Amino acid sequence: MEFIELIKAPTVDNVVMRRALFKPIEGTLCITGHHLILSSRKEDSEELWLLHKNIDVVERKLSTFGGGTVAIKCKDFAVINLDINATDDFTNVADSIEALANIDVPSLSYPFFYRPMYTIVEDGWTAFSTEAEFSQLVLKSEDWRISQVNKDYAVCKSYPATVVVPKSISDEDIVVASSFRQGGRFPILCYRHENGTVLLRSGQPLVGPAGRRCKEDERLINAVLGPGKRGYIIDTRTQTLAQTAKSKGGGFELEVYYPQWRRVHKPIDRHHNLLDSLSKLMEACNDTSCTMDKWLSRLESSGWLTNVASVLNCAALIAQSLVQENTSVLVHGSDGTDTTLAVTALTQIILNPDCRSIRGFEALIEREFLQGGYPFGTRHFKSCYAYANSSARNPKKTYAPTFLLFVDCVWQLFTQFPCSFEFTENFLITLVQHSYASQFGTFLCDSVCEREELDLKNKTVSLWSHVNRPEVLTSYMNPVYEPNSKVIWPSVAPVSLTLWSGMFLRWVVDQSPTKDTWSTITELKEKEREMKREAIKLRKQLLDMEKAIIAKRASESTTTTTASS
């Protein structure tokens, strides 16, 4: 397929672009294979460069006087209105953008065409391997090993080639156990706390209506606990959902077969519910002219902050069991690819100081989401605007903003502990943006296996290769970061959680107060560092001079004494 077939109007003149917070720009619209470009061709005015991939939905408003407005609603929540005079142009532009935005062939996507203008120092594709991430752990603990059982992705399609499993369980047992778990996602280690308790995740057990059991699965997870110890299984579904799943072949661990484990339901909204929630939230956020009561009631009924609270609550609960109750935890929902990952990743941020550094956070995203099998390709194919527009809904794809929900939770932690994170809010926003539309290949496809099939490693650039360049990295550095080795216990009370205005309101409410505050902080901190250095330097200089004076005096007094004598 050639892009040129889809582009019915490569350039259109005299298009007026209207966005909230910006002055309208009149200019020429260009549609290329991957970008939508609008330029007034004037020196000082801003240009629009929009990846088609960022476009969530295209809405047409025909004008009665010919032409019309194409409303482009983006996955990063921006809404861009293009006023086009001629009806033909209007239709052509809308058709072209719509077609280009809906291409679902990863190999045609922009990362395959993008070539960086800089030399890559450290390849992000190979920066975070399971072996490297877990090598310390495997060395330190007797109980764990790195298994190659999934090296050709036959056991579990959504797992990486190497996973960490209990040493006492053979690869053969794992293969059997994997057949008992949804998507072959057998329980694997994702985090081991310093007190020895561990956090595992998996897919739901395929218990089915008949109440099947799998001895290998039981052995596998019991191996984690050791004799006499108890553990918790956190099910991220409601009890009812778990029951319903049972009749469809899934289900939950039956108590008779897992006597050492106690099951706890910590329901978190998933897929459509979450998308619905985000969609309502954005509808409320974008209507800045409504009344206070309407805004608050829409904010409440969107349930987004409730979702944030429940993920944080669940993660805090798991952290508490690991640290305070000395109890290991297994987390799963149904597939174990969405809410499960959000919860296990968040738990690690609360517990593990490494995850709060930039590199550690990248490693976490890589481990829990990219290698953990969060289906970015599917989930981020569309977002809430497409969901709200029934004609644009795509029933074949289950798209959902679970990753965004996770990042929002990280932001909530960040606001409560602004000195404990090495990165800034902007880093989180950038990450979300790239997860939806990017010149980098990192977030393409659904699993490691798919990424290998497309040879992304060689054909595209990794986001981490870009972000980790020193000149880019410094821009994401938190000026007030002081490594904090402690567990950061968040407050999950409603008054402590706030709407992430930098994410959800950034296109409709000016965010400069926050930006200015941070730049003042940066200035202050830099100045402080500078002056400390200066003071130390001057002190040294002064002491040296003082010494020289004493020496000079001494030598003079000796010369005067010799002269007089």
Added chain:
Amino acid sequence: MDQNLEAVPEGDNMWLFMRDVRETMKDQTNKVVSKKVENVSLVERFSSRRNAVGSLYLTATHVIYVDHDNKRETWILHSHISSVTKLPLTPQGSPLQVRTKTFLSMTFIIPKERDAHDLHQLLVQMCQPESIEALYCFRYSQGIEDLPREAGWSLFDLQTEFERMGVPNETWTMTLLNKEYELCDTYPRYLYVPTSAPTNVLIGSSRFRSRGRLPVLTYLHQNKAALCRCSQPLSGFSARCVEDENLLVCVQKANPNTAQLVVVDTRPRINAMANRAAGKGYESEANYENTRFMFAGIDNIHVMRQSLGRLLDACDLKTPMMGAFINGLEGSGWLRHIKSIIDAAVSIAKTLEDGSSVLVHCSDGWDRTAQVCGLAQVLIDPYYRTLHGFQALIAKEWLAYGHKFTDRCGHIQIDPKEISPVFTQWLEAVWQITQQFPAAFQFNDRLLLAIHDHVHSCQFGTFIGNCQKDRVDLRLEEKTYSFWGYIATHMNEYLSPLYKPDLNVGFIEPNVAPQTFKFWRELYCRWESGLHPRESLSDLMVAAKSHLNSLDDHIRLLHKRIKLSEQKLGAPINNGVNDNKNKNDSSVLYLTDNRLSYSKPLQNEVNLKLKHNIDYDPLMNNHVDVDKTVVGIDGHRTWGCLEEKRDSFDSDGQFLEDGNIDTLIDELESVAIEWKSVRGAKECPCSTPLDFATRKSHCWRCGEIYCSRCLDQWVTLPGHMSQKQSPVCRQCYRVIVKSNSLESPE
């Protein structure tokens, strides 16, 4: 694994240690404990942790709860208590809930029912005295602060404020008609009215306005547009008053820009109409020419009181779920009311900015009128966004024009229907604006909280009484301390580190989209320290700023010392053969010396500023012109000796004799290069917990963090160029005093 609403397992205590309040209340009379109850447990609201057990003391001024195990004390001022409620009996004892006007809520379980009964009786009596003379301010005396009683009372007067606006001038004049409060007893003595308005017009108009509150000038904008305020007209269904109509014409004419006058009735139209039945109401458009009428739709004091009640209920939910909280927030209508005040203020400010004069009233013109007029001025005049200007604004708009503080805050036993959070709302409205323009405000939100505390505390005479006449009659200036005097000596604490004077210009127009409004957690949930960020950016910035000041001062000294040492190193030591050669050198040095002597007078000026305890920061260009502010209070404790020192420094020229390396080391050691991070600071060395509400201060000598009680010594550090006093801990204080006494053997 129970559902834990708050995942804070650490020893983080939820309740407060009312440091800031306590620190200012070093009252002698407090020592008398009138009642003591042991084994009182405190109900933990947000966690399932075991209740703390401690003792409850009742003194003449405070309720004090001491939790011995956690070494925590809670001091509650009687005048802060808003309600004391006996809850149903429990097996552990009789629960007593105390809620304060500063939004603290504590439930004590008292083992003996009898004690609970007594306590309840006593507290109810003490929290609202019957007569105004029984209020705390008449007994309060400043302990170690040494501030004279009259300090601060003369800081803000109406005449100075109007002079600042260029009034009187050819169109506006001051009238003495109200000198003895004969025209209107809730207005100030001096009123500003159009020059063209004859006496009979003024008197006539005042008779036609509710409680005699005739239209008077409150703010004159640079563009000659005037902001005037009054109360509702006694128009009923048809009454009119030619004098009043004439006065409005005079107001119109005083503005050269436009012939139109905008009259804003801040009430909802329906309320204004209802008032007509009582012989009051609003101006009939037919009778007033060239006038545009608007209703702002702000609800009355009763609605606001209920709204706050509901807001606090939402914060107080036993099992707080996100949805229920937002629902509660919405249902309370609180933010809607705040928005309506800001909306009205924005539209008034815009009208003024466009050149039209505005007349504002509500019913009596002392609640909503004060809110919107005050806020409009904050938006339109950068001066009111400075620390000094903001106080002047409160002194004018709220105090001088008769906001009924004693009634609205319930200082004494009065009709509970008079109580309403009108001033609280205004502070919140200001806070909402500061959130949108952090760089345009010189003061921080601690100032707003401090004002809120002391409006209710009755510790200072400033907010006592319902109008200026009340305060004169009560002779508060002689009998009590002024809050403004207190602020003037604590300005450092209230300066915002985000303030950029060059950005504080002109009219700031806030975004009034509902999405921009925030819930003011720091006020309404202030004492639940577990709910606030665990790492405070503002603490961090304040610390960084002070540290910069200290370092800058130190670096200036180092530069000077280096210069002196250079002289010594380069200067001829024996006046022998090299005499000629050195002449060139010394001429160079002479030049340098000249420059120094030029800069010396400047230095003195800096010192003068420093005297007023203001952070002078040449780097950030953020110093305040408050010289005028502190005239007459001379608040600084050791100013006398400071002056002496400075003199000796001046005559001295180079403040050290020949290089004494010990003295040098003393100098260097007296300034900490590294300051302890506020991030990890959980406790002062005196074991006072440092939480969200407590101020964390560094000792400038050792760089350790202390609570404000431990950091009460101020000395001049030898390592600083300026002779400004810096806060040090007691230990460092002793070291410095000791070395000072060694230096001067006589």
